[in-house]
Amino acid sequence: xxxxxxxxxxxxxxxxxLEKIRAVAATGNLSTGFREESLIRAVNQGAHFVGCxxxxxxxxxxxxxxxxxxxxxxxxxRNLTLILRETLRAGIPAIVGTAGHAGxxxxxxxxxxIVRELARENDxxxxxxxxxxxxxPAILGAAFRNGAIKPLFPAPxxxxxxxxxxxxxxxxxxxxxxxxxxxxxxxxxIAGRCSDVAxxxxxxVMRGIPKHVAFHAGKILECGAASVAQRLYPDCMAAExxxxxxxxxxxxxxxRCTPQSVAAHTLYENADPYTLVEPGGSLxxxxxxxxxxxDRAVRVxxxxxxxxxxYTVRIEGASLAGYRSIVIAGIRDPLVLKQLGSFLTxxxxxxxxxxxxxxxxxxxxxxxxxxVYGRDGTMGALESDLKIEGHEIGLIIDVVASSQTxxxxxxxxxxxxxxxxxxxxxxxxxxNFAFPFSPPGIDVGPVYRFCCNHVWExxxxxxxxxxxxxxx
Amino acid sequence: xxxxxQFTKLIRSKNAGPFELTFDIMFKDFESYDRVxxxxxxxxxLVGRLYGVPEAAVQFFEIKEILTIKFSIPxxxxxxxxxxxDVYGGQFxxxxxxxxxR
Numbered sequence: 304x305x306x307x308x309x310x311x312x313x314x315x316x317x318x319x320x321l322e323k324i325r326a327v328a329a330t331g332n333l334s335t336g337f338r339e340e341s342l343i344r345a346v347n348q349g350a351h352f353v354g355c356x357x358x359x360x361x362x363x364x365x366x367x368x369x370x371x372x373x374x375x376x377x378x379x380x381r382n383l384t385l386i387l388r389e390t391l392r393a394g395i396p397a398i399v400g401t402a403g404h405a406g407x408x409x410x411x412x413x414x415x416x417i418v419r420e421l422a423r424e425n426d427x428x429x430x431x432x433x434x435x436x437x438x439x440p441a442i443l444g445a446a447f448r449n450g451a452i453k454p455l456f457p458a459p460x461x462x463x464x465x466x467x468x469x470x471x472x473x474x475x476x477x478x479x480x481x482x483x484x485x486x487x488x489x490x491x492x493i494a495g496r497c498s499d500v501a502x503x504x505x506x507x508v509m510r511g512i513p514k515h516v517a518f519h520a521g522k523i524l525e526c527g528a529a530s531v532a533q534r535l536y537p538d539c540m541a542a543e544x545x546x547x548x549x550x551x552x553x554x555x556x557x558x559r560c561t562p563q564s565v566a567a568h569t570l571y572e573n574a575d576p577y578t579l580v581e582p583g584g585s586l587x588x589x590x591x592x593x594x595x596x597x598d599r600a601v602r603v604x605x606x607x608x609x610x611x612x613x614y615t616v617r618i619e620g621a622s623l624a625g626y627r628s629i630v631i632a633g634i635r636d637p638l639v640l641k642q643l644g645s646f647l648t649x650x651x652x653x654x655x656x657x658x659x660x661x662x663x664x665x666x667x668x669x670x671x672x673x674x675v676y677g678r679d680g681t682m683g684a685l686e687s688d689l690k691i692e693g694h695e696i697g698l699i700i701d702v703v704a705s706s707q708t709x710x711x712x713x714x715x716x717x718x719x720x721x722x723x724x725x726x727x728x729x730x731x732x733x734x735n736f737a738f739p740f741s742p743p744g745i746d747v748g749p750v751y752r753f754c755c756n757h758v759w760e761x762x763x764x765x766x767x768x769x770x771x772x773x774x775x
Numbered sequence: 776x777x778x779x780x781q782f783t784k785l786i787r788s789k790n791a792g793p794f795e796l797t798f799d800i801m802f803k804d805f806e807s808y809d810r811v812x813x814x815x816x817x818x819x820x821l822v823g824r825l826y827g828v829p830e831a832a833v834q835f836f837e838i839k840e841i842l843t844i845k846f847s848i849p850x851x852x853x854x855x856x857x858x859x860x861d862v863y864g865g866q867f868x869x870x871x872x873x874x875x876x877r
Contacts (some may be wrong), residue, residue: 363855363862413791457794457849566841570799574791574847576836594838624857670857682867683860684851685826705859752856753793 358401368621368751406496436495477582499525548604632736697710781806
């Protein structure tokens with residue numbers, strides 16, 4: 304190697320080492336909002352891009368199963384307005400991950416429609432990339448037969464029947480599909496199901512920031528201002544990344560990060576505080592160091608990226624569990640309360656008999672759940688303290704059946720039976736339940752369940768994802 | 776008798792994905808953290824007993840740098856499933872709050 308090449312390489316390395324990337328998280332979730340002035344300030348501080356997560360599995364399987372976005376649409380539109388306006392003004396990309404809360408095809412389309420509407424209404428023009436992450440069950444079935452689908456722990460039973468009966472599957476993308484969209488010149492990227500961390504790591508890694516820095520910064524940024532010492536309201540967060548580490552500082556001068564508040568955020572919603580599993584590898588923060596560089600900014604170094612043996616993406620699926628109808632009732636009579644356990648046991652037996660007799664519906668073809676608030680309604684089977692100490696309880700009687708009609712038909716038999724169910728201390732017709740509403744029952748609609756906790760081994764990180772382009 | 780919450784600034788439970796629950800007990804100062812760690816109030820054995828899961832399924836961490844004890848357990852009922860009672864997993868920490876600290 305001659306001297307010139309060596310110098311050129313040193314120079315290149317130096318340049319890479321000197322390059323700093325400023326990443327901005329608009330907020331922790333696209334619908335929850337942020338201060339407009341915080342975003343403007345963060346972008347004016349020299350942001351290279353703005354990211355925002357729009358989803359989570361936290362609210363349960365309903366959104367993935369039903370295809371409904373979580374919204375509210377007006378809030379999502381308002382937040383997108385500010386993100387698009389500021390990033391277009393600065394000429395930097397915006398990346399939205401897990402569109403519409405679950406990241407399925409209808410969620411992506413819903414979000415893209417809002418973006419189109421904004422472009423029309425504001426006469427904005429830009430290149431939009433929409434990355435679809437919904438997985439065709441036939442493709443997933445083939446992957447399953449090839450042994451490419453591996454369970455995590457704990458995993459529900461998963462086979463080809465589950466795949467064919469499920470409502471919807473998505474794969475969670477890593478940084479690569481986002482990088483493809485950035486390389487293609489996308490100004491606005493709306494991604495389906497996407498790793499929260501990838502939203503913030505994709506661009507920095509493309510620009511030479513090491514993965515351990517980019518992924519660690521992504522983990523801190525993904526919840527917006529959640530990593531500040533005292534989060535007064537949802538807001539933006541910013542980080543400056545370089546080859547050694549990153550400095551995180553809230554753009555809002557009212558908020559501040561401390562080493563403890565930033566370190567503590569790696570705990571949040573993560574089973575193992577030292578290991579963050581991402582598509583393509585894990586971030587190991589065992590040796591991470593956090594120190595204050597001011598009373599508001601924290602420097603983070605020392606994370607380690609451990610590449611995976613095989614590239615995997617998490618798959619998420621939801622299947623229909625049935626249709627729900629519920630009734631809410633209060634019980635105040637101390638004699639009923641003191642024998643509530645046996646009261647509900649005998650009530651259940653009477654109800655089951657009535658449903659067989661009147662609806663010709665066998666026991667076991669529906670679920671009947673007494674949720675007793677004031678005893679174990681909150682923790683269910685995990686509650687060890689079954690005493691009733693208050694002077695009343697709140698009861699939710701929860702029926703799930705194979706159709707809404709059946710659940711709705713079962714429900715009045717249930718609550719009417721309970722209303723007049725006898726206890727030994729009283730003779731004559733009693734009314735045990737206080738219903739706050741008329742009609743007492745409520746049809747809740749379809750109930751879904753997460754049907755897999757699995758990963759998919761893939762050769763090409765972009766394989767399950769499809770990017771479509773639009774010039775707006 | 777003193778109770779666990781008096782030594783902490785935050786006790787919380789939360790989903791770590793739909794299939795696991797994670798618990799963070801964040802102490803208000805080093806003395807509080809150290810005292811609770813030293814008397815071995817919180818252990819995988821206790822967690823297993825309180826939440827009815829095998830001790831081997833409890834991931835347990837004492838994180839001195841941020842004065843936190845953290846543990847995670849598999850969910851018996853997955854988030855949002857028909858029998859679930861807490862979709863976000865945010866109220867399963869209740870039985871920890873008033874644990875007596877001797």
